[in-house]
């Protein structure tokens with residue numbers, strides 16, 4: 001089987017040379033382990049942080065070792081009484097065609113409820129991030145105006161729609177191209193704008209002339225600064241990500257208006273999807289119902305084959321994805 005190793009630690013923007021395709025002998029599963037043929041794997045923004053040496057809430061990837069991340073595959077050999085060959089499981093040993101996974105690191109998924117890829121996106125970690133961010137972190141109240149950045153991506157597109165489904169009065173989003181802005185209106189955003197078009201502040205004011213109550217921040221930097229400026233008193237900012245800064249080699253200057261948070265009594269709260277594991281069952285049940293009822297839409301952008309995974313990761317960081325970026329293996 002083949003796997004992708006980290007070849008070197010990128011400084012600033014990674015390149016495909018920072019990754020290496022390796023051919024390895026597939027191990028036999030021992031007692032309590034599963035051998036899984038991965039069908040689909042996820043590339044996610046947080047993986048950029050794991051390419052750095054710096055310890056974070058997840059340990060760094062190791063040079064010369066396979067990268068890791070969410071994947072869904074079929075059990076082909078089981079050393080566990082809990083799983084049988086043919087089961088479809090979600091686990092964290094992505095970036096490889098075959099994975100040996102301890103039974104306690106695998107979760108069975110129901111391919112009858114949704115396609116396997118959905119468990120890496122709308123029904124998986126990104127969906128839970130959106131759900132927890134809107135409902136728990138931002139504590140959305142009915143009638144409020146919500147602004148979502150990176151709104152055509154996996155988390156952002158779910159966050160905007162969940163806000164709407166939970167009674168937001170107005171939902172607006174920013175994204176990186178006219179096609180993405182058109183997609184936002186097709187899934188029920190009230191307004192959207194391309195953040196490359198002119199002044200961010202003016203674009204947000206046009207989209208949300210009366211200001212905003214909730215900002216779901218996927219981008220950080222200038223987006224965060226402009227959102228702070230547009231917040232109503234007692235507004236909440238769910239700090240989900242800061243993708244505009246992940247490949248920067250120097251610290252950002254924005255937001256320069258943080259002092260406004262006092263007068264406006266804003267709440268800025270960072271969070272991780274992992275903090276909300278106890279919401280998962282409720283989230284999956286509710287999201288599955290929305291999907292079945294046609295109330296929640298999602299898109300996926302696929303790259304084909306393991307060798308395309310590094311490029312897929314880079315394409316996602318550059319915004320070439322609509323919805324969730326995935327690699328079919």
Ligand code: NDP
Nearest residue numbers: 045153154155175176218240241242243244271272273319
């Ligand atoms: P997306 O599907 O949204 O893909 C990333 C998108 O980011 C790209 O498509 C691109 O879209 C946008 N982007 C890239 N660079 C910039 C930039 N400089 N300014 C504005 N937008 C940019 O990825 P995810 O949905 O997986 O993740 C979205 C965010 O959520 C990330 O910040 C991620 O780190 C965070 N996250 C946080 C989690 C948590 O637990 N806190 C869990 C999961 C994700 P465009 O064309 O619009 O620029």
